[in-house]
Amino acid sequence: MPVYPMNMDVPAHVPPELVFDYDVYAPGPPESDFFEELYKLKGKAPPIFWTRNNGGHWYVADAKLVNQVLRDSDSFSSRMLVVPRANNPAGEGFTPIHQDPPDHTKYRHHLSVALSRKGVAELAPGVRQLAIELIEGLKPKGGCDFMTDFAFQLPIIVFLRLVDLPEEHRLGLLEEVAKIIRPGSNKAEVIRGLAAYLAPIVHARRENPADDLISWLSLQEIDGARMAEDKLLSMCTLLLIGGLDSVANTLGFFARFLAENPDHRRQIIDNPTAISSVVEELLRRFPTVTAGTGRLCVADQQVGPALVKAGDQVIAPPAMMNFDDTTYPDPLKVDFSRRINSVGTFGQGPHRCVGANLARSELTIFLEEWLTRIPDFRLAAGAPTFQPGINISYTRLMLDWSGA
Numbered sequence: 001m002p003v004y005p006m007n008m009d010v011p012a013h014v015p016p017e018l019v020f021d022y023d024v025y026a027p028g029p030p031e032s033d034f035f036e037e038l039y040k041l042k043g044k045a046p047p048i049f050w051t052r053n054n055g056g057h058w059y060v061a062d063a064k065l066v067n068q069v070l071r072d073s074d075s076f077s078s079r080m081l082v083v084p085r086a087n088n089p090a091g092e093g094f095t096p097i098h099q100d101p102p103d104h105t106k107y108r109h110h111l112s113v114a115l116s117r118k119g120v121a122e123l124a125p126g127v128r129q130l131a132i133e134l135i136e137g138l139k140p141k142g143g144c145d146f147m148t149d150f151a152f153q154l155p156i157i158v159f160l161r162l163v164d165l166p167e168e169h170r171l172g173l174l175e176e177v178a179k180i181i182r183p184g185s186n187k188a189e190v191i192r193g194l195a196a197y198l199a200p201i202v203h204a205r206r207e208n209p210a211d212d213l214i215s216w217l218s219l220q221e222i223d224g225a226r227m228a229e230d231k232l233l234s235m236c237t238l239l240l241i242g243g244l245d246s247v248a249n250t251l252g253f254f255a256r257f258l259a260e261n262p263d264h265r266r267q268i269i270d271n272p273t274a275i276s277s278v279v280e281e282l283l284r285r286f287p288t289v290t291a292g293t294g295r296l297c298v299a300d301q302q303v304g305p306a307l308v309k310a311g312d313q314v315i316a317p318p319a320m321m322n323f324d325d326t327t328y329p330d331p332l333k334v335d336f337s338r339r340i341n342s343v344g345t346f347g348q349g350p351h352r353c354v355g356a357n358l359a360r361s362e363l364t365i366f367l368e369e370w371l372t373r374i375p376d377f378r379l380a381a382g383a384p385t386f387q388p389g390i391n392i393s394y395t396r397l398m399l400d401w402s403g404a
Contacts, residue, residue, distance in 0.1 A: 011309070020044075020051060022045065023053040024083065035323070038290070042320065046061070047304045047305065050306075054084045057312070057313035057314065060315065060320070063344075065304045066316045067348055069314055071348065073101050075299045076296070076297055078098055078351055079100075079296050083291075096111070106222050106223070107235065117357050127365050131365050134150055135369055146397040151251040152174060159239075162213050164213075164214070164215075173197075176193060177240070180241055180390075198236050201236075202214060206218040217235060242353075246289065246353075246355070248393070252393055252397050253282075253288065254282050256394065258377075259378050260378075265376075268367060286345075289391050290317050293351075296311075322343055346359070377399050379398065381398070
């Protein structure tokens with residue numbers, strides 16, 4: 001893993017007691033439970049602290065302060081979402097994730113409509129049929145690499161069908177998206193490559209709309225005029241990056257937990273009507289987006305004990321809200337009877353993930369169909385291969401059910 005620059009010069013407005021060096025891309029020892037490491041960080045570090053890693057930035061470890069930062073788009077802009085600064089796209093970035101209200105709201109509205117509960121409900125039968133086909137194909141084999149054979153199949157094929165891109169492009173696109181999500185690589189170059197891949201497709205759909213998400217978005221209006229092609233391309237590039245990674249990562253953590261906890265599997269099988277609660281609790285315990293919720297301070301603001309100055313970068317991980325003891329006692333424990341208020345897994349504030357409905361649908365269908373067909377499974381020999389980054393995931397997760 002590359003070592004990002006450490007800025008040894010701590011800004012004058014940062015008091016010594018708020019300096020705590022922490023690397024968001026190296027959260028714990030190899031094969032550690034990263035989420036447990038996040039929880040431990042809350043006990044070791046100040047509620048907000050300055051780390052010299054990755055060029056120097058603030059990191060918010062307290063749930064209430066995370067909520068403050070993510071909801072205050074007037075003081076904390078989304079123009080810079082990751083550290084170090086060089087890893088952020090040049091220019092205006094992606095529409096709408098790098099925009100602030102009110103512009104952000106105008107573009108986000110169309111994505112929200114497209115991925116509404118109603119729209120997702122219409123997709124569900126196709127998602128379920130695909131899940132059944134994949135699982136039925138795996139079942140006779142007695143085992144699989146869950147990441148390759150299922151997690152990087154189901155949600156990605158669903159997304160490619162949604163935007164009508166060739167399914168045979170799946171592996172090549174996954175490789176490119178991984179370079180953006182993981183530490184290292186020339187991210188600006190990768191983004192340019194993805195945009196170049198999409199540009200002729202976006203242009204063609206805008207000229208001759210068909211029955212797909214890109215075409216639908218191309219017909220939407222912003223301030224009374226049809227969405228500009230450059231904004232549409234930016235939005236579709238963002239959708240491609242998000243659609244090919246996030247749910248796949250979450251599926252891996254769901255599968256590993258259930259492989260190692262047969263009692264929890266039995267709870268789901270015995271009480272299938274409670275599956276929505278199961279999904280929420282597992283989403284709470286395994287929030288895979290942990291380093292991509294940065295903000296750029298644009299107006300001096302007091303955040304707990306810290307005076308955050310204009311120009312400072314801040315990482316405010318909503319995952320910390322999932323491990324807040326005052327909201328969720330014993331937060332590392334998985335408890336399917338737990339009352340979930342609002343998980344931070346999909347973000348917080350104006351930039352809350354518009355794909356949450358689709359993600360929940362895919363995760364629910366996975367649990368229903370997998371546990372119906374393969375109720376007893378375990379981890380196979382060999383440790384899962386863990387991959388930190390902006391999003392965290394397993395690149396390899398071997399499961400076995402040959403003796404079941």
